[in-house]
Amino acid sequence: MYTIDELICVCISRQIEDGELVAQGMSTPLVAAGYLLAKLTHAPNLTFISAIGQTFCQEFAPLGLTTVENLWLSNGLFTINFITGVCDFLPRYQPKEFFRPGQVDPVGNFNNVFMGGTFDKPRLRLPGSAGIADVTVFEENVCLYVPRHGRHTFVPQLDFRSGVGHVPERTRGCGPRYLVSDLGQFDFGGENGRLRLTTHHPNITPQRIQAKTGFPLEIAPNLRETEPPSPEELHLLREKIDPLGIRTLETLSGAHRKAKLREILQQEAAA
């Protein structure tokens, strides 16, 4: 048996190739766990660049919540400041990165600024675009992940475009190549770069995925079931990479999430 957060981590891990450079944003433990899983399995030569700490890192350390900096700062090979990182490093090295969109449209444009209402008086203000409005313009290695697949996220029309997808006006880079949600895996290989279901997770029907998507979904001709996590992958995730279950914070909401936060804090304090 496995949980959905574990399946998402495994899917992310399997997108990583050995020797790659991957970027880690803030508050994305599913991605961090996926990268670390890749490092401990098929991609030992992975290099991370992390927003927290602004370091390059080639070592392994387990995930932390209050000690999240330790992973990057105690093991950092090299530190750059954010000015150099943004202006020089990202355009030059173009790391692979997984972003979590607030909204995503059929061709992979996405929004992390606001949802509903207007920009001046939004119904829901999101934290902001961070570096998304910058790197999606020129990068080749953008991937997306959606821990809770629903019509509020997969929308026909964005309220605001802060990440650039597969649009004709693009002159560099390409839109997102891959998306994983709690229901399936997708590429953007449909007509004119449209979202296309490539695998559905075990026990999830394509009909259910379509019902939870706010626009008509294309389906790849060789649609398969997602390969479940192996016993080794589950062991590494649970025992070595993230014994406190920090990754689950991205799949929980409301009171459940808060309870999990307090549980993790208590476990970290006792350690």
Added chain:
Amino acid sequence: MHDKLVDLTAVLPLIQNNQTIALGGLTIYRRPVAFVRALLQRQPRPQNLTLLTFTAGLASDMLVGGGCVSHTRTCYFGLESFGLAPMFTKMVEDGRLTIIEESEASIACGLRAAVGQLGFMPSRAWQGTDLFKVRPDVKTITDPYTGETLTAFPAIQVDVAIIHVLKADRFGNAILGGNPTIDEMLSNVAKTVILTAEEVVDKLEGPVELTGLAVTAVCHIPHGAWPTSCYPAYPLDGEEILRYIDACHDGEFEAYIQQEFNAEAQRRRENERKKSA
């Protein structure tokens, strides 16, 4: 360079209405929280500040909640795994805060332009996004060599930067400790630079991460980033961040700030008693 070590109360008047204020650190790491709490105790509180931060987190949310901020300039405003920034989110959704939408590149390029004494810095960022719709002041430029359309990010000027550091000397040379973020740049761009430091020594041996050249004042504030972290001195205090969020959701922001300020004054008195004993 002269001795810049002063008491925190001496620097609070440097913050004036309508200024652009920058806070060092990143989201919930090495933020000048004790400074912000002290500023909120000042009578009157500053007003109509423009708050510039690379990412905005706990300290920024307190300044916004305290009614000091009219405009925010940041690429991310939130509390990472702990959730949305409660006072910021409420003020924006009530239409009481003006957001000058930024990204990592617009801040990085804007500060690079400012430090180089230029009006703008070109970049590929934002091309194809809706950012221009909410930032009509940001213009495009044609690359004179290739003809490519680029974004011309305007220089960002900063009146006062407040940066919490692990260790400083009396002249304002400093070691950050971790998460350099954009603090060195802020120290070079801001007209006034205030350091709050975990530890102050007479003279730091190099290498240092910030030079005292542009530093105006150094204040000794142990635990000055709490409940955000100050690596490697202490990790972030997650329980306290949750307590802050709960207080804000219960409409108890002001009571929380007052209580924390009193508790901190008490700790300082106890430390002084211990020192003199």
